[in-house]
Amino acid sequence: MASTLHSFASAADLAGSLADKVAKTLSAAIAARGSASIAVSGGSTPKAFFQALSTHDIAWDKVTITLVDERFVPADNARSNHLLVDANLLQNKAKAARFVPLYQPAASVEEAARLATVKSAEIGIPFDVVILGMGGDGHTASFFPGGSNLAEALDASTPRGIITMEAEGAGEPRLTFTFSSLQDAALLVLHIEGEGKKEVLAKAEGSGDEAEMPIRAILRRATSPVEIYWAP
Numbered sequence: 001m002a003s004t005l006h007s008f009a010s011a012a013d014l015a016g017s018l019a020d021k022v023a024k025t026l027s028a029a030i031a032a033r034g035s036a037s038i039a040v041s042g043g044s045t046p047k048a049f050f051q052a053l054s055t056h057d058i059a060w061d062k063v064t065i066t067l068v069d070e071r072f073v074p075a076d077n078a079r080s081n082h083l084l085v086d087a088n089l090l091q092n093k094a095k096a097a098r099f100v101p102l103y104q105p106a107a108s109v110e111e112a113a114r115l116a117t118v119k120s121a122e123i124g125i126p127f128d129v130v131i132l133g134m135g136g137d138g139h140t141a142s143f144f145p146g147g148s149n150l151a152e153a154l155d156a157s158t159p160r161g162i163i164t165m166e167a168e169g170a171g172e173p174r175l176t177f178t179f180s181s182l183q184d185a186a187l188l189v190l191h192i193e194g195e196g197k198k199e200v201l202a203k204a205e206g207s208g209d210e211a212e213m214p215i216r217a218i219l220r221r222a223t224s225p226v227e228i229y230w231a232p
């Protein structure tokens with residue numbers, strides 16, 4: 001599917017504009033069917049966007065927020081994406097939103113994925129908004145090059161839900177929504193910042209296997225148009 005690049009003069013300008021776009025999309029979904037959903041990424045890039053979005057005056061009590069992926073750590077662990085969302089997005093007006101975590105206290109990451117899949121099924125499909133990030137290795141969500149379940153994660157026929165991923169570059173074992181869960185969001189955003197990430201994107205947009213740079217699966221096969229938000 002096609003992608004559109006939205007470039008901004010600064011990260012602050014990007015955060016404000018993306019927050020406006022997402023707030024409008026969530027409000028339109030609420031107007032249309034009484035509820036809305038958004039899956040966001042962790043990492044360092046989205047913090048300013050989360051903070052900007054949290055101040056928007058929309059019907060947050062009708063919004064469900066979840067994560068695109070999560071490290072297999074509890075929410076009080078510094079590596080937790082839940083902790084990042086709690087501290088930066090579930091604040092201000094957005095405090096009223098419902099949050100559905102991916103991490104589940106379970107004996108194994110596989111059991112946690114099974115539990116998370118059941119819980120996430122309540123959110124409804126497709127997501128109204130998905131915000132993806134991208135690592136320097138071309139991963140997105142927890143679709144890491146060399147990942148233990150990468151082929152399954154990227155296979156369009158894999159049922160929607162959460163699967164596990166382990167990879168050298170991932171740190172802890174991961175819990176990640178599958179490609180099939182993310183690729184048809186009403187608003188599908190790739191949010192990246194810095195010259196380095198722009199170079200990684202250019203390489204990803206070139207030829208090569210999806211397994212080498214998994215973001216290629218989104219850029220090449222997502223049902224929804226990919227809105228790329230970039231600032232230096």
Ligand SMILES: O=C(O)[C@H](O)[C@@H](O)[C@H](O)[C@H](O)COP(=O)(O)O
Nearest residue numbers: 041042043044045133134135141
């Ligand atoms: O759990 C995570 O880390 C994210 O979901 C991951 O996919 C992230 O989006 C990229 O690694 C980019 O991270 P930065 O924004 O920190 O570069």
